[in-house]
Amino acid sequence: MNDKNKETVSPTLDRQREIYLNGLSGDRPMVPVDYDELEVRAERALAPEAFAYIAGGAGHEHTMDSNREAFGQRRILPRMLNDVSERDTSVTLFGRRLPSPFLLSPIGVLEMVDPDGDATVGRAAASEGVPMIFSNQASQPMEHVAGAMGDGPRWFQLYWSKSDDLVKSLVTRAEEAGCEAIVVTLDTTMLGWRTRDLDLAYLPFLRGKGIAQYTSDPVFLKRLEQAIQEGGDDAPKPRVTMETLKVLREVAQSWPGSTLEGLRSGKARAAVQEFINTYSRPSLTWDDLAMLREHTRLPILLKGILHPEDARMAVDYGMDGVIVSNHGGRQVDGAVSSFEMLPRVVEAVQGRVPVILDSGIRGGADVFKALALGATAVGLGRPWVYGLALNGEDGVREVLRNLKTDFELTMGLAGCSSTGEISPERLV
Known part of the structure; x- marks a missing residue:
């Protein structure tokens, strides 16, 4: 057989074959592949308070709805007869080559889901080469989780408190724990009206x-x-x-x-x-960023950016990246979706810094669309927490492997052999 006609099976696609092969023995996935079923099963497994905290949004949860609806406004336009026998899903962020365009968005209070939650998630993320963004509201100290991750990539989320000395201390600890970037969450200077x-x-x-x-x-x-x-x-x-x-x-x-x-x-x-x-500092302004910029040499990303002018200012103030996010719909009810603002933010920064999309990612098609509109990577939230609730470390790993496989299949079937080929022309 000519080598050109051989199908290259990636480790990622082994996941699909594994599921079907296990089915011959009567085994079905421990963690549902379908997101809606995943959420239903997680609700059964969690205490009502835990599920409400994780699944809930602000007000009538219209922002949560808009995060999902926005993806439906863009459609993938596949191209045929492109050689996609070998597929490269990797991306580069701040000098590190990642096997897939995923990060684990910071989610706090994981002890409500798993007694060893943060470290459990860290081990799963490290095994899949997915950076974990340590939550500022974690249930375990960052040093403990870093130890569980070994050489796995990790970042640190910073909530800017009323004490600058505390801010500096947290960032210094993050550096010493091997974190490779600081993510400043801007949209939670006050707690949203979370009805659940x-x-x-x-x-x-x-x-x-x-x-x-x-x-x-x-x-x-x-x-x-x-x-x-x-x-x-x-x-x-x-x-x-x-x-x-x-x-x-x-x-x-x-x-x-x-x-x-x-x-x-x-x-x-x-x-x-x-x-x-x-905990929080509602008086935070752009001028306060200078202190953080002077205190650390790590890349600093601003999370919660939706307005293109804020994105431009982030670059002007020396920030190294922006995360387009509405906090998963948990802060402002009736806000714009992250996905609909993504192309405007990408246009505003003009390629000077990477743009990451957070909020609403539920499948491989969502990831493809985000990259097509200029995102370098995407942040994953609720899905992996539900995997944690259902099957611990293996549950988180299953969710990540499912999303990786879904994305790789979508990319290849759309006619792209690498993330670099995903462009706006792939959407209508």
Whole structure:
């Protein structure tokens, strides 16, 4: 047989063959391939509070709907008789060649899904060569997750707190933990009106969840000691019930020391209050970025960019990339979709920095469309969390392998043998 007529089977496409082969033994995927079924199964597996926090959006969740609807406005136009026997799905970001155009978007409070959530996800991401963006609201310190990932690529998400010293400390730790970029999330200087969480009256941070980056930070701990010494905690107190006592135990269990120490010392509860006092900074402006630019040599990306003028300003202020995102529809109800703004942002930056699309990615066609409109890569969110809920590390890996395979098939069937061939002309 002529070598030109041989089909090249990529490791990615082995996933498709694996599923069909297992079917001959009566085995079906542990993690559903169909996204809607994946979400349904994850809801069954999770506590109501956990599912609401992960799946929910702001207000009537119209922004979540628009994120999905926008992809339907563009259609792929396949081309025929192109040699796609070998396919290259890799992309380059900040000097690192990645096997696929995926990153794991930061999602906090993974302890609601899996006790070892952050490290579990880190191991899965590393095994697939997918960069994990460590959440600022993680359930485990970044150093622990970095250790679980080995040489796997990772970035760090930064929520800019009221303390610049804390910001500097978190970034320094990220550098030392091997993070290759800093992602500054701009769209959460205040918490959106998230109706599912509100109806359950449940905010995980008030229970000590998702604050491990803070309780492991020397600057935060110094501020905490000072706050305890000064006393005068005038924060509103809940009515004392049996539920209140249960919450106090949860808070104490979140303390990095023993539960008993957290209860006796009062540090666990004080840490929650200090986090609430410190967490976000609504007064943040463009001029504040200079401090961060001077403090780190790592690439800095701004996440939450939707307006093309903001994208231009990001480049003018020395940022190294932008992430087009509306926070998965969790912040502003009725906002524009990320995908519809992508081409305008790409046009605004004029190739000076990479553009990443986040919010609404659910399949290989979505990824293809994003790259066609100028994105270098895409961020994945809820799907891999649902995989984690259903089958732990293997569940995350299954979701990633499914998306990789779906994308590679879409790319090849559309007539492209590499990501570099995906262009606007491939869409109508």
